[in-house]
Every structure is written in structure tokens, then in C-alpha cells.
Amino acid sequence: MLERFRQAKAAEIERLLALEDEGSMPPPFEGERPDFLRALWDVGPGAVIAEYKRASPSKGDINLALGPEQAAQAYRVAGAAALSVLTEEDHFKGSLDFLARMAPAGLPMLRKDFILHPVQVIQTAATPASAFLLIARMCEQEELREMLALGMAFDLPAVVEVFDEADLEKAQALDPDIVQVNSRDLDTLTTDLARAERLGKLKPEGQLWIAASGIATPEDLDRMVQAGFDAVLVGTSLMCGADPGAALKALTRRTG
Template sequence: MLSRFAAAKEAEIAVLCARERAGTLPQAYRGARPVFSQALRRPGLVTIAEYKRASPSKGDIAPELTPEQVAAAYAGAGAGALSVLTEETYFRGSLGYLERMAFCGLPMLRKDFILHPLQVVQTAATPASALLLVVRMLEGADGVRRLIEAAHEKSLEAVVEVFDEQDLEIARKAGARIIQVNNRDLSTLRTSLAISGRLVKERDAAECWISASGITGTNHRKYVEALGFDAMLVGTVLMSGGDPAGNLVRLLQ
């Protein structure tokens, strides 16, 4: 799947390269950006609630729910931050969703497959506070570091996603400070919270840690919180059934 995801971004990157040559890259967003990592440092397990209309494993989830509806629902139900899927081919996302959801005031993570520095420039033109970098899709520590530094230059934070100890070592060599453990291996789409249980033993107190994928009920939430994670990223279970606010309230009970 990772190779398919990367291939799906080729056209976007080509357009950005053409715009760079033409001198028409988007200008940086001029509004305030809430600090993503600051939101994760609140007491307890912070919820990063995701706007997710579809996925390769589930197909359509809740395409009828607008970004505005979901942003308001999550903010009212206790989310600490938002994750906004902007990948179009497999997740039916849109970069424009970031602008449409900014009104709620929560820091937003652009969740996409960022492979090129010009995608960082593209992200900086939106109200996003952070972007996602997937270690396995980049060229080692140097590739991850290049994009982390590009993000910081644009006043964005980088959430660096890992699947195993090797990924974690690369993330740290690259200077990552926000670590996201994905419990779903994107190569196979299999999910196990044991991944979070194993990797969190390597946690440095100076880092922010997020557990993502596979958190579907109160028992899972309590497990992740007991492990010592700063935050959990939850999408499918919140979007399913058309009641994101109610689903989040029930998950937090």
C-alpha cells in the first residue's frame, strides 16, 4: 500500500514543481496557528479527532458529514486537536478541508503523504499547525530530517509516524520530537495495539507520543492512557454512524 500511496502523490508534486518554476506557489497562511504540541501536553490522554470520509480498508465511512459539522461536533465533545485527511485518491480528502475546519480553534494536523519539501510549502498556505511524516515512505533519517526542517522553517510542527523500533531510531536521528505510533501497518493494513505497548517502553519524557489506529472503545482508550501516551488519534470509530460528537463522548466515558 505504501508504494500506491506514494504513486498517488506524484501528480500533486509535479504540479507544485511546475508552480515553483512559474513563481506561483501559494503564499504562507497569515493567521494564527495554535501550537499542536502544546495541545498534546494537557493533563490526561488528549484526543486528536479525525475527519475521515473514507479509507482503503473501510471504503466510504461518512461522506455525508461536512467538515464544518464534524469540526463543531469534535470541538464541543472534548477533542484537543483535529486530524484532517487531505489525501484525495484513497481517503477522499481535500486540502480545502483545513480552511473549512479552522473556525473551531483547535490545532489541526494535515494527515497526508508528505514526500517533498514543496508539499510543506503547500501545507504552510493552510491554517494547519502540523503535518504528518511517515518514516517508511521517506529516505532514511536524512529524508525525514529534511522535511522536519522544512516544516519548522514554515512555523509548522512535524508528527513523525513509526511502526517499529527501526523506524523510531530513524525518527530520533532525524530530530523528531512528536512521535506517532501507528498500530496499523500500512504495508498489510493489520492492526494491533501491542505495537503501542511495545514501542512506548522506548519513550523519552521530552517527546510527545501519540497512539494511532485501532482504538475503538473505552477499554482501548484506558489501555493507551495507562501506557503513558500523551494523545490518541481516532478516526473511523468517531465518524461511523453519523454521530461524531456522541461517539467521542462515549469513547471518553
């Protein structure tokens, strides 16, 4: 599955490298970036990163009718601590433009895509994103190190995603500020929160951890908090209905 995603990004990376060679890359974003890390720490355990996710390989089309602006505002009103924005086009029907369209909601945004080359970090820095995703399994350790450092030069922290103990060991050698544990099995595409619970026992003090995939009910959220996670990233279960804001309120048991 990850190799399919890698191949899908090849043309984009080539295009960005050509722009870089021409000196035509867009300049860094000059507006305000809400602090992604601080927003999650401030809310504390149970903070929700609400995702705008129109489609996925496992679910197909999820909610193509809901615009990014509508989703961002609904999530803000419903109490999301931050937003996750799918920008991958081929498999998730996302767009880099969604970041600018969702920025007026005022929440920090995680660019969720397959970032494989430093030039994609530079591209991200030209948007209002407050953080970007790095999947440990998709990159060599030195590539991860380079992109982490480049992100910090732009004041863009990386969320380093892991699926198992080997991924976690690779990530922890880089001492990232944020680790995301994904409970999805990449071979079967099924989810099992026991995976996050198992890895959660390895969480060091002071590092912010996010649980992702398979979180659909208040009980799931409570389970991840009990497992030691500081935040959760939730997409499909919020987006599959007509009102993602109401779904977020139900997840967090918020009535206001």
C-alpha cells in the same frame, strides 16, 4: 500499500514543482495557527486528536454525508484537543480545502497526508494547519530532516509516524518533538494495540507520543495512557456513526 500512496502523490508533486518554478506557489498563511503541541500537553495523557476521515482503503466509504464544518464543531463541543484532517484525495476522498473549512472551530489541525517532498510542506504552510504528518518509512532520513527543518521555519511541527522499531530508530536520529506510533499492520491492514504497547516502552522523557489506529473504546484509550502515550488519534471509530461528537464523548466518558 505505502508504494501505492507514493504513486498517487506523484502528479501532485509534479504540479507543485511546476508552480514553484513559475514563482506561483501560494504564500504562507498569515492567520493564527493554534499551537498543536501545546494543546496536547495542556490536556495531558488521554488527549484526543479527532479525525475527519471520509473513506479509507481498508474500510471504503466511511461517512461521506458529514461535512467538515459539522465534524469540526462536533469534535470541538465534545472536547477534542486537536483535529486530524485527511487531505489525500485518491484513497481517502479528502481535500486540502477541508483545512480552511474546519479552521473556524478554533482547534489546532494536523494535516494528514503523504508528505514526500519539501514542496508539499510549503503547500501546507499556505493553509491554516498547525502540524503535518511525516511517515518515517516513506522517506530517506535526510529527506525527513529537510522537511522537519522546513516545517519549523514555518512554525509547523511535524508528527513523525512509525510502525516498528526500525522506523523508530530512524525517526529518533532526527530528535523530533512528536512521534506517532501506528498500530496497523501494513501488510494485512489489521490493528493490534500490542504494537503500540511494545514501542511505548522505548519512549524517552519529554517527547510527545501519539498512539494511532485501533482505538475504539474507553478501555482502548485507557490502555494507551497506561502504555505511556500522551495522546491518541482516533478516526474510523468516531466517523462510522451518525454523530461523531457523541462517539467522542463516549470514548472519553464525557457526559457534559
